[in-house]
């Protein structure tokens with residue numbers, strides 16, 4: 276598909292514009308827009324549109340958090356408690372949002388978080404998300420529990436992928452996934468450490484969550500572990516994880532993964548400074564501050580409020596990324612001001628995928644980028660390096 280280039284006459288820099296959506300995606304996006312009677316203006320409105328098109332079991336699986344969903348709400352709430360102190364008269368006529376992560380320069384500090392089972396949202400599943408990530412020049416993190424195989428996804432966006440790893444009790448299975456990700460050209464391994472067991476997601480329990488017959492955890496099909504079936508009075512996913520994931524994991528597991536991985540390793544699910552320090556001392560390339568979007572243990576700290584502790588513990592070593600509740604450009608700027616190098620977005624990508632496929636995800640990422648760009652301009656920042664902590668007034672509980 277063709278892409279077009281424009282040149283900024285002031286800086287002589289060339290910007291590659293996103294490729295145009297495929298005809299199929301254009302149609303589905305048009306249908307949704309026509310149905311809802313308006314255009315997509317922000318990431319928050321999108322959820323309602325997705326809710327209208329998704330079956331309850333899929334919507335609930337995507338939307339839910341653990342137990343009372345307090346962490347889920349807190350992830351958003353604390354962003355609204357952090358206030359901005361914008362700077363004036365700073366020449367923001369040209370703004371650069373590009374960022375270098377693990378040696379790779381991408382267009383913006385906004386990445387796609389790993390989310391399982393994207394086939395529940397759209398027939399093209401992870402393939403559509405990968406194409407969208409590539410077209411806006413950012414990175415998609417592909418879940419172990421994708422509905423497409425990691426090789427199929429790599430064929431769509433070979434330069435723009437990280438692989439998220441869940442550690443199976445059977446180390447051979449884990450080792451094979453690590454080897455396949457490297458062979459397929461993934462640029463990093465994201466090891467999720469907050470899920471030895473699945474959190475208690477009550478909506479999934481009520482719905483008896485399982486994958487429909489046409490979908491599977493395709494990365495595990497070679498081992499015959501690709502079926503997420505139903506489980507009586509339980510979530511099929513919870514039963515799957517309870518039987519196959521390693522609950523005996525310790526920091527030695529990370530040593531082992533790094534001994535077999537030919538890729539930089541990011542540790543996802545860190546919520547304490549000591550854990551960030553431990554990850555770095557064992558040779559990780561960085562951490563992702565995450566509470567799994569409030570889906571694992573409820574009433575935890577929100578990610579943004581724990582970020583300063585983690586930044587301090589990292590002492591300038593390695594990459595720091597954060598996810599959880601990021602919906603607005605102002606949220607991204609606040610995370611960067613507190614020391615994150617980039618953010619990841621989970622659920623909004625699924626809502627966009629459900630309603631508009633590849634074009635929807637592209638639009639979602641573009642809207643968030645535009646909001647960050649606007650927020651930078653209005654707070655006196657021309658580059659990401661100029662986004663500093665003095666731009667924020669923190670609530671008392673974060674001082």
Ligand SMILES: Cc1cc2nc3c(=O)[nH]c(=O)nc-3n(C[C@H](O)[C@H](O)[C@H](O)COP(=O)(O)O)c2cc1C
Nearest residue numbers: 337388389390391418467567568598599600621622
């Ligand atoms: C439906 C869904 C599935 C997810 N699957 C995974 C997964 O397979 N692996 C993983 O590390 N995190 C997974 N996560 C957590 C996300 O990577 C991320 O931490 C979280 O969604 C960020 O919060 P947000 O949705 O508020 O942006 C999942 C989250 C959701 C909502």
